[in-house]
């Protein structure tokens with residue numbers, strides 16, 4: 001079986017857009033929250049772990065003057081995103097860069113993307129870093145934003161107790177059934193991944209731990225604009 005990079009999820013990239021909507025409750029709503037939380041004045045936006053480009057697309061649709069610089073370490077995901085963005089006619093406002101955001105956190109001089117971003121966004125990607133690297137990444141993001149810049153991240157969070165873990169699992173299973181499938185069918189489409197660069201399989205932290213890391217990294221206002229069982233959108237402003 002072909003080894004995937006952590007975060008690619010599905011053995012075939014073409015299964016991602018449908019599969020992720022069957023696997024995770026309210027995926028589109030979660031990404032819309034991120035787009036809505038961006039100030040209308042946002043021009044230069046950094047996206048970390050853009051995958052197939054679904055969040056980029058929502059942002060480019062909503063903000064006609066915005067430019068998105070999108071990082072992903074997977075050439076397969078980046079190509080898929082590039083084709084989608086081009087088909088939507090947004091190629092002039094989107095730059096895909098193959099890079100590991102953990103490496104950017106540790107060695108920013110290796111990546112020529114500059115700083116002064118109005119906003120940074122990410123979805124379903126940063127949870128692949130272990131906690132020490134999450135904090136380093138949040139610090140790098142803070143250092144790369146304009147004075148009143150913001151950062152919004154959507155990620156699964158670690159359940160606060162075993163009982164809640166059961167609840168979150170049941171909610172996901174029910175969601176998949178409502179979408180006309182089930183976890184067994186979805187699991188058949190998943191690929192196997194091993195550690196790649198700074199990322200490994202799920203390295204979940206509690207929502208509380210994330211908020212503490214954000215404060216420690218320099219975000220003066222931290223917030224959770226959306227939460228649905230084990231998924232949350234969180235972030236804040238400098």
Ligand SMILES: C[S@@+](CC[C@H](N)C(=O)[O-])C[C@H]1O[C@@H](n2cnc3c(N)ncnc32)[C@H](O)[C@@H]1O
Nearest residue numbers: 007049050051072073074077100101123125199
């Ligand atoms: C589950 S996908 C989510 C994609 C997209 N953000 C979305 O919400 O549909 C996670 C993405 O993060 C990327 N990724 C994971 N760890 C990464 C890292 N350290 N550097 C760059 N990209 C990474 C994977 O290649 C994958 O495309």
